[in-house]
Amino acid sequence: MIYELLDWGAxxxxxxxxxxxxxxxxxxxxxxxxxxxxxxxxxxxxxxxxGGFYLPESSEELVRFIRxxxxxxxxxxxxxxxxxxxxxxxxxxxxxxxx
Numbered sequence: 001m002i003y004e005l006l007d008w009g010a011x012x013x014x015x016x017x018x019x020x021x022x023x024x025x026x027x028x029x030x031x032x033x034x035x036x037x038x039x040x041x042x043x044x045x046x047x048x049x050x051g052g053f054y055l056p057e058s059s060e061e062l063v064r065f066i067r068x069x070x071x072x073x074x075x076x077x078x079x080x081x082x083x084x085x086x087x088x089x090x091x092x093x094x095x096x097x098x099x
Contacts, residue, residue, distance in 0.1 A: 002033045003042045006055050013052030 005022060019030045034053060038044055045056050045065040056062040
């Protein structure tokens with residue numbers, strides 16, 4: 001649904017607010033749809049300079065986006081690991097089952 005609304009190139013990026021207005025969805029629903037469509041392999045990228053979503057004009061744009069997503073994922077895992085260590089120290093435990 002979101003993919004069909006987007007155009008090629010960063011200069012044509014649509015913000016979440018624009019997409020919410022166009023679709024009548026909430027901001028959260030737009031984010032969820034974008035995530036779902038990305039997981040299906042649709043090449044929806046984010047313009048980090050100006051914000052918004054668009055379709056990449058080149059493989060280089062898609063590679064940059066993939067690198068950015070991987071970096072953010074690693075940062076999230078690192079933060080979760082640090083919080084786990086903090087929790088374990090506070091509880092005086094070595095490890096919590098399931099973590």
